[in-house]
Amino acid sequence: MNQDVNNGAAAPLLDVRGVTLQYKTSRHLVTATYRVDFQVRKSDRYILLGPSGCGKSTLLKAIGGFLSPTEGEIHLKGMRVNKPGFDRMMVFQEFDQLLPWKTVKENVMFPMIACGKCNRRKAAQRAEHYLELVRLTKFANHYPHMLSGGMKQRVAIARGMAMEPDVLLMDEPFAALDALTRRQMQDELLQLWEDTKFTVIFVTHSIPEGIKLGNRILLLSAHPGQVKAELAGIAEESADPARAAALEERINGMLFAGAPVAPSEAHHV
Amino acid sequence: MSDTESGFVRQIEPQHAPADPATLGVVEKPLSAFEKVYSVGALRKSFLILLLIVAWQIGAGIVHNSLLFPTFSATVHAFTESVLSGVLPERIWVSLQVLVMGYGLGVIVAAILTAFGVTTRLGADLLETLTAMFNPLPAIALLPIALIWFGLGEGSLIFVLVHSVVWAVTLNTQSGFLAVSPTLRMVGKNCGLTGFPYIFKILIPAAFPNILTGLKIGWAFAWRTLIASELVFGVSSGSGGLGWYIYESKNLLEIPRMFAGLLTIIIIGLVVENLIFRIIETHTVRKWGMQA
Numbered sequence: 001m002n003q004d005v006n007n008g009a010a011a012p013l014l015d016v017r018g019v020t021l022q023y024k025t026s027r028h029l030v031t032a033t034y035r036v037d038f039q040v041r042k043s044d045r046y047i048l049l050g051p052s053g054c055g056k057s058t059l060l061k062a063i064g065g066f067l068s069p070t071e072g073e074i075h076l077k078g079m080r081v082n083k084p085g086f087d088r089m090m091v092f093q094e095f096d097q098l099l100p101w102k103t104v105k106e107n108v109m110f111p112m113i114a115c116g117k118c119n120r121r122k123a124a125q126r127a128e129h130y131l132e133l134v135r136l137t138k139f140a141n142h143y144p145h146m147l148s149g150g151m152k153q154r155v156a157i158a159r160g161m162a163m164e165p166d167v168l169l170m171d172e173p174f175a176a177l178d179a180l181t182r183r184q185m186q187d188e189l190l191q192l193w194e195d196t197k198f199t200v201i202f203v204t205h206s207i208p209e210g211i212k213l214g215n216r217i218l219l220l221s222a223h224p225g226q227v228k229a230e231l232a233g234i235a236e237e238s239a240d241p242a243r244a245a246a247l248e249e250r251i252n253g254m255l256f257a258g259a260p261v262a263p264s265e266a267h268h269v
Numbered sequence: 270m271s272d273t274e275s276g277f278v279r280q281i282e283p284q285h286a287p288a289d290p291a292t293l294g295v296v297e298k299p300l301s302a303f304e305k306v307y308s309v310g311a312l313r314k315s316f317l318i319l320l321l322i323v324a325w326q327i328g329a330g331i332v333h334n335s336l337l338f339p340t341f342s343a344t345v346h347a348f349t350e351s352v353l354s355g356v357l358p359e360r361i362w363v364s365l366q367v368l369v370m371g372y373g374l375g376v377i378v379a380a381i382l383t384a385f386g387v388t389t390r391l392g393a394d395l396l397e398t399l400t401a402m403f404n405p406l407p408a409i410a411l412l413p414i415a416l417i418w419f420g421l422g423e424g425s426l427i428f429v430l431v432h433s434v435v436w437a438v439t440l441n442t443q444s445g446f447l448a449v450s451p452t453l454r455m456v457g458k459n460c461g462l463t464g465f466p467y468i469f470k471i472l473i474p475a476a477f478p479n480i481l482t483g484l485k486i487g488w489a490f491a492w493r494t495l496i497a498s499e500l501v502f503g504v505s506s507g508s509g510g511l512g513w514y515i516y517e518s519k520n521l522l523e524i525p526r527m528f529a530g531l532l533t534i535i536i537i538g539l540v541v542e543n544l545i546f547r548i549i550e551t552h553t554v555r556k557w558g559m560q561a
Contacts, residue, residue, distance in 0.1 A: 066455055084458040094452045100557045101474045114460040114470060145558025 011078070012039035013199055014063065014167055018072035020224075021058050032058040033225035035072065038218050040167065043197045047210040047234075050220030051255060056203045059225065060171050063201065064090045076166060086115045089160035093172040095152045098144040098159075105131065105140040108159045117163070130158040133192060150181040157189070161198060168200040174209070186212055207251050211238045219254055229254055339525040347525035348532060357514065357533065364495060364510035365537075367423055371430025372491050376484070378431060379438035386439070387446045387472075400440045408433035408494040412501060426498055433494040434487040441486065445479025446472055478554045485546050492541070496534055 016039070021032040032055030040046045048056040061067055063074055065084040074081040076088065089111070091097070098107050108127035112118040118126065131137050134154040144152055153173050160168050174182045186209065193200070204210050210217050215235040219228040231251070238244045306312055322341050329340035339347075351357035386396035408429045415425035449472055457471035473480070499512025509517070515530035554560045 061455075064455075064459065066458065084455070084461070086459065086461050088459075090455065090459050092452050092455070094450070096450050097452045097456055099453070099456070099471075099474070100559045101477070101553070111460040114462055114466070143557055 013042045013044075013077060014040040014201075015075040016040075016059075016063070016072070017075075019059070019062060019069045019074060020071035021055060021062055021067065022070045023058065023067065031224040033220070036220070036225060036227055038227065038230060040199065040201060042199055044199055044201075045193060045213055045215045045235075046199075046201045047214035047217040048201065048203045048220065049207065049210040049217050049251070049255075050205065050225060050228075051222045052205055054220040054222045055225030056205075056220055057171055059220075060090075060169050060201065060203050063167075064088050064169055086111055086117070086163055087166045089163045089165040089168055091153070091156045091160045091168065091170045091173045093175050095149055095176065097156050098152055100144050103141050103143055104136060104147070104155050107144065107155055108162050111159060111163050115163075126162050127158075130162040131155075133161070133195065134158045134188070148181075149177055150185055153177065153185065154188070157192070161192070161196070164198075166199065168198055170200060170202045172203050172205070175204070175206075182209075189213060207248050207255075208244075210234075211244050211247055211251070217251070219251065221255075336522065336524050339528055343525040344528040344532060347523070348529035351526060351529055357529070360509055360511050360514040360530075361533065361537070364499065364512070367426050367510065368430065368491060368495050370423075371427045371495070372434055372488065374427065375431040375434025375487060375491070376438055379435050379442060379483075379487075382435070382439045383442045383446070386443050393443075396439065396443060400436050403432070404436040404440060406432075408490070409497050409501070412498055421502070426495065426502070429494055429498050430491050433490040437486040437490055438480075438483040441479045441483025442476065445476030445483075448479065449475040478559050481546075481549065481554060485542070488541060488546070489538075492534075492538055 017037055018035045019037075020034050023030055023032060036059060038046075048059060050056050058067070062069055063076075063081065065081050065088065068082060081088075098104075099110060102110060105124070105127050108130060109120070109123040112123040112126060113120060117123075128137070128140070131140055134157060136151060136154055136158065139147065139151065144155070147155070157170075157173065160170075174185050177185060190213065192198075202210075202213055204213075211234055215233070217231045217234055219231070220226065221228050234247070237247045300308075326341040329338050329343075332338045335343060348357070382396055382399075385392035387393070411429055411432055412425065415428045419425040419428055453471060453475050457467050462470060495510070496512045499510040500516050502513065511530060511534060515527050518524070518526035518530060550560075
């Protein structure tokens with residue numbers, strides 16, 4: 001994971017400029033993020049990292065086109081994002097993101113057929129290929145309720161990747177998994193990236209996860225989310241455990257600058 | 270993170286080396302014949318039904334008054350006689366025809382109402398008010414109005430049936446749609462689905478457990494309502510369904526035939542609920558692990 005394939009590309013793949021996001025609850029109008037800027041290049045593993053309430057998930061949903069910014073613009077390949085589309089496939093945290101009435105393979109095929117990108121035969125071929133990548137070939141004809149949480153998330157990842165989107169959006173996909181499965185999934189995701197070099201934006205509130213998975217990290221502050229800093233060249237640091245630990249401390253200090261640090265919050269993987 | 274390499278961690282071997290699974294006594298063992306039979310719910314229930322029949326036969330023998338309580342054998346005799354003479358099948362046919370028409374129409378009306386209720390805010394409010402008002406109203410109570418509006422005959426029966434089906438189905442379907450998880454909705458939108466494809470590929474399958482529950486409740490209401498209104502109708506009209514068959518038998522003091530009519534109602538109810546709906550369930554919601 002040492003080489004980063006992001007040198008040379010002049011125009012960013014995804015351009016987020018001055019994005020302010022607001023949503024209404026039954027009582028308040030909440031500002032989730034305030035004038036956030038960042039650019040993602042092809043084959044980036046871009047991490048949105050911040051404490052809960054920094055609007056990172058909301059930001060990801062805006063990139064997905066599920067809500068529109070009150071201020072600012074999001075451009076993907078120069079086209080303005082204004083509605084959901086299959087060029088930005090989303091992987092959610094919730095296990096119920098799979099369609100329970102379809103088998104694992106049909107789930108992976110579903111977007112390809114629904115959007116008219118492939119016919120059934122081609123979709124089936126691709127689904128088989130990507131199920132093999134996430135090592136679920138044996139479970140192709142199972143229904144989602146027969147799978148463990150980690151397997152469900154792997155199906156969702158395969159479903160997103162099979163569409164070969166411009167960018168894969170992952171909203172804390174491993175947050176609901178147990179710690180052991182989580183580490184395993186992180187390794188697998190990196191291996192998948194080694195194989196296909198897809199572009200991914202990954203939301204997390206875990207600093208070690210961000211360091212392990214990302215090559216660039218955007219740090220957001222809480223209430224409302226604003227950019228604190230952007231860190232590049234993470235992959236080189238995370239190769240060495242001691243340097244990774246130092247980086248973790250540094251990020252922790254940046255995120256909670258001024259605030260007393262609760263050790264239990266700082267260190268959960 | 271790198272504890273294992275630091276040299277402070279000692280590895281302690283287990284006191285027994287793990288046994289080879291092949292040498293263990295029981296890893297997997299087939300159950301005995303009795304255990305297998307006992308675990309089949311249908312067989313246990315059949316056995317109970319058999320017990321009830323025996324109790325009926327003995328109890329009726331003790332009462333020994335075929336006008337009050339005919340024996341099981343007398344009832345079966347009357348049943349086969351009616352079936353062979355063609356009277357009972359004809360009555361069943363009449364009842365089922367009306368039932369299917371009323372049920373079908375009710376489901377269609379429910380679908381239209383739900384469509385309104387799901388698409389617009391005002392439609393949802395209207396639907397909520399209507400279901401709250403009419404759901405507690407027993408369909409039979411509408412029979413007098415139905416008789417005035419549609420006269421004696423099928424029209425009135427179907428009107429009452431539609432009323433009995435619509436609210437149960439609408440209520441369940443709407444709550445099913447509302448309960449579709451936001452994640453699944455976003456998955457559908459993410460795939461570029463909108464309008465009808467979105468409804469048919471995401472919303473309806475996701476709400477299917479509730480829809481099925483609504484259809485089951487609607488069926489149960491419709492079946493009871495039909496028999497009851499046929500009994501009331503029996504007094505004044507010759508259009509004969511199962512309810513009329515029972516009423517007629519009572520008037521002729523053919524009590525075993527009356528019991529045979531009741532038995533038929535039970536059997537049809539059991540077949541629909543435990544066979545037809547059960548089959549639909551095992552092939553859909555149970556297979557998908559999404560039983561409501």
